[in-house]
Amino acid sequence: MTDPLLTVEDLNVTFPGRETAVRAVRNASFTLGRERLGIVGESGSGKSTTGRALLGLVPRPGIVTAKTMSYxxxxLLQCTERDWQRLRGRRMSMVMQDPKYSLNPVKTVGAQIGETCLLHLGMTRKQAAARTLAMLEAVRIRDPELTYQLYPHQLSGGMGQRVMIAMMLVAEPDFLIADEPTSALDVTVQNEVLRILDDLVSERGMGLIFISHNLTVVSSFCDRVLIMYGGKIVEECAARDLQNARHPYTRALVAAAPSLDIQRTELATVTRDPEWLK
Amino acid sequence: MIAVDDLNVTFHNGGRSIHAVQGISFNVAAGETFGIVGESGSGKSTVLKAIAGLVPSTSSVLEVDGRPAARRRSRAERRLLQLVFQDPYASLHPRQTVDGILREPLVIHGVADIDDKVMAAIADVGLLPMHRFRYPHQLSGGQRQRVAIARALILRPPVLLLDEPTSALDVSIQAEILNLLANLRQSYSLTCILVSHDLAVVAHLCNRIAIMQLGKLVEIISAADLRSGTVTADYTRELIAASRGFTRAPSQNQVVLS
Amino acid sequence: MSVPLAQWLSSEAPTSRRHAILSNAYRGVRSFLANPTALAGLVIVAVLVFLAIFAPLLTMGQSPLDQDLAGRLAAPSAAHWFGTDELGRDVFARTLYGARVTLTIVALVSIVVAPIGLAVGTIAGYLGGWVDVVLMRITDIFLAFPRLVLALAFAAALGPGIENAVIAISLTAWPAYARIARSETMTIAGSDFIQAVVLQGASTRRILFRHIVPLCLSSVIVRLTLDMAGIILTAAGLGFLGLGAKPPTAEWGAMVSSGRDVILDQWWVATIPGIAIFIVSLGFNLLGDGLRDVFDPKSA
Structure with a gap:
């Protein structure tokens, strides 16, 4: 990986509070090439906030600082709101956990995906419709013509997530953040959605940041994994080596999850060490 | 302890009716933990609610502790089983303290020594006396689920029904709750039915496991069968494979983008 | 407030049931006080209550009913701060005593409307089925009556008077509360924590009154406070038409009505009670908005 797509050095996200500021992300540094990078952590670990910071989507009154953040x-540190708007959707994109909340309920699937084509790609209506259908086909929706005319509430969870991915990818970004994209889906559907993402990365050479709490999914899907705890990246390792991680938090997390392979009488619990945050 | 034969649940929604559970039969022995797994829409939670009497159902046999379990139940029959719900944020009354929530079942059943029993229940689930007068919004998700478990067990029911008790929790908190459930099951010799979408969780806690799909029972297997993969139904095999994580199969129909 | 008390009240680990209730109330009060418009509303309502209670003292014995035909329609002066009306009665005294009438109506309407609305709404919402159908159709019937017209018919049939005004207003006001309570109850009834109490064997009455009503109460109180302005205006409207409080009694609506003939030359007779109606209605509205923010479950 000679030329990283994304370089982040000393990223900090702070939410000032009435009494004390909350440091949601602390000194996070990493790079992303054309690969699948997983970010794992529990709730409050800062994994989603990291993803949002990379897209300039940290909600007010959060403050983002970094030594380097370039794409x-x-x-990216000097981007104005206009610059961000040009980047988002066009060159970088995000798939969120629940398609129900991310799709506009009163517009058809086709209209929503087509809008991106009109807006970002300057296509004509006809081109946009053709492109939308091609995209729906690309995410393996069986009947693209029918789906084109459906409203979001008429879609199942797996279909909705595919439509979301189609919408995010229609402008052909080369960097995608997927924030728990499969957590709301059934396991069998989950793998189909993962396969679509996987193919997109390998076919198109996209960079993917895959944020999840699910160790099994991350270790089997990603190339590299960052483990976050309390806003800090405590460990970085190859995904397949997650079972042999070194950091005590990662080890505890792996041991705390019930497994189909190992019969444990009692699950390990995580004893949190304040040292981890230093 | 629990006998279910030909259980059917149908929901009527406007003109349409949905046959959510179709002819399910199984038995759970005393002291056993029985698991039900399935994906969304499989009717697994509905089975639990039917046994609890929260939804109307028809069946040739539905017995708890040798007594037929009707939809309308007497106060004494209610003491036989309790349910722990999936979402600890929705299962506790937002305007009641932990004390008020735990006190309620004791007051309803006219139990004596309420204060002692509340304190004991709090200690049982690993909470501290300082949590007693907190409101749910002052507790973490794991602590709330502990309160829900304490509430379910405070009347000492012989049967505990668990509806995805850890799916809303982080992995490390899930481990604590699963350990707690295992311990309580031991100390109170509980008979449990655990419903979950997570095969690993079910395999961890249960002796026997029913696989459900679209309202029907696919098969009943032992936890050992589940681990070793000695199953008969294709659907079960598919479910196990998917639960083991993503497999990068050689892609046949590759995505081609313009 | 002393520091230890504030700390005790904002404790995250209350030590007794009373402590828990008090510290919860303390948090509510603090978030209420942090809201300037709500505070303004509270101050206005508090001042109204204060003026009504201490009216005899504040008017220094000046009776709202004493006529002085020689000094009729006198302009505001040191002797009569707000001037006098067409019978030489002191407008300041009449305005203060009028607050008593207004408050009485408001209080009586609340006492009648909130319990009826809550009971009908929660029972219909929780039991559902034919109970719901019957109760809600009755509610619809009452909702179909225009408030002022029904109140007029009532007052005309029973004769003018505060009690009849209260009955007339209450009759048309309760359906709105039944509707709120019903929709709220239907959401709550399906929730897990109510299912949990059902499983514990609680009776329907217990579930309704101990678990559902307390949760509906806040939105009913907010609605009631916001409705106060309308109630005050209806009461004033009845008074204006001579169907409210009986004539000699000082009532703001009646006062405006009696001042209407002389509004261009002796503006104070009609304007002062008009301003009073306006300020008090505004006060209740602001208070209601503030209460809504405090009771909002999302802030809990």
């Missing part, structure tokens, strides 16, 4: 040579 394909562009310094």
């Amino acid at each position: 394909a040579g562009q310094n």
Whole structure:
């Protein structure tokens, strides 16, 4: 990985509070090439906030600082709201956990995906419709013409998530953040959605940040994994080596999850060490 | 302890009716933990609610502790089983303290020594006396689920029904709750039915496991069968494979983008 | 407030049931006090209550009913701060005593409307089925009556008077509360924590009154406070038409009505009670908005 797509150095996200500020992300540094990078952590670990910071989507009154945060040579720290708008949707995109909340309920699937084409790609209506259908087909929706005319509430969970992915990818971004994209889905559907993401990465050379709490999914799907705890990246390892992680938190997390392979009489619990945050 | 034969649940929604549970039969022995797994829409939670009498059902046999379990139940029959719900944020009354929540069942059943019993229940689930007068919004998800478990067990029911008790919790908290459930099951010799979408959780806690799909029972297997993969139904095999994580199969129909 | 008490009240680990209730109330009061418009509303309502209670003292014995035909329609002066009306009665005294009438109506309407609305709404919402159908159709019937017209018919049939005004207003006001309570109950009834109490063997009455009503109460109180302005205006409207409080009694609506003939030359007779109606209605509205923010479950 000679030329990383994304370079992040000393990323901090702070939410000032009435009494004390909450440091949601602390000194996070990592790079992303054209690969699948997993970010694992429990709730409050800062994994989602990290993802949002990379897209300039940290909600007010959060403050984002970093030594470096650059994407394909562009310094993200100096982006204005206009720059962000041009980047998002066009070159970087995000798939969220629940398609129900991310799709506009009063617009058809086709209209929503087509809008991106009109807005970002300057296509004509006809081109946009053709492109939308092609995209729906690409995420393996069986009947693209029918789905094109459906409203979000008429979609099942797996279909909704595919539509979301189609919408996010229609502008052909080369960097995608997927925040718990399969957590609301059944396991059998989950793997189909993962396969679509997987193919997109390998076919198109996209960079993917895959945020999840599910160790099994991350270790089997990603190339590299960052483990976050309390806003800090406590460990970085190859995904397949997650079972042999070194950091006590990662080890505890792995041991705390019930497994189909190992019969445990009692599950390990995580004893939190304040040292981990230093 | 629990006998279910040909259980059917149908929901009527406007003109349409949905046959959510279709002819399910199984038995759970005293002291056993029985698991029910399935994906969304499989009717697994509905089976639990039917046994608890929270939804109307028809069956040729539905017995708890040798007594037929009707939809309308007497106060004494209610003491036979309790349910722990999936979402600890929705299962506790938002305007009641932990004390008020735990006190309620004791007051309803006219039990004596309420204060002692509340304190004991709090200690049983690993909470501290300082949690007693807190409101649910002052507790973490794991602590709330502990309160829900304490409430379910405070009347000492012989049967405990668990509806996805850990699916809303983080992995480390899930481990604590599962350990707690295992311990309580031991100390109170509980008969449990655990419903979950997570095969690993079910395999961890249960002796026998029923696989459900679209309202029907696919098969009943032992936890050992589940681990070793000695199953008969294709659906079960598919479910196990999917639960073991993502497999990068050689892609046949590759995505081609313009 | 002393520091230890504030700390005790904001404790995250209350030590007794009373402590828990008090510290919860303390948090509510603090979030209420942090809201300036709500506070303004509270101050207005508090001042109204204060003026009504201490009216005899504040008017220094000046009776709202004493006529002084020689000094009729006198302009505001040191002797008569708000001037006098067409019978030479002191407008200041009449306005203060009028607050008593207004408060009485408001209080009586609340006492009648809130319990009826809550009971009908929660029972219909929880039991559902034909009970729901019957109760809600009755509610619809009452909802179909225009408030002022029904109140007029009532007052005309029973004769003017505060009690009849209260009955007339209550009759048309309760259906709105039944509707709120019903929709709220239907959401709550399906929730897990109510299912849990059902499983414990609680009776329907216990579930309704101990678990559901307390949760509906806050939205009913908010609605009631916001409705106060309307109730005050209806009461004033009845008074204006001579169907409210009986004539000599000082009532704001009646006062406006009696001042209407002379509004261009002796503006104070009609304007002062008009301003009073306006300020008090505004006060209740602001208070209601503030209460809604405090009771909002999302802030809990």
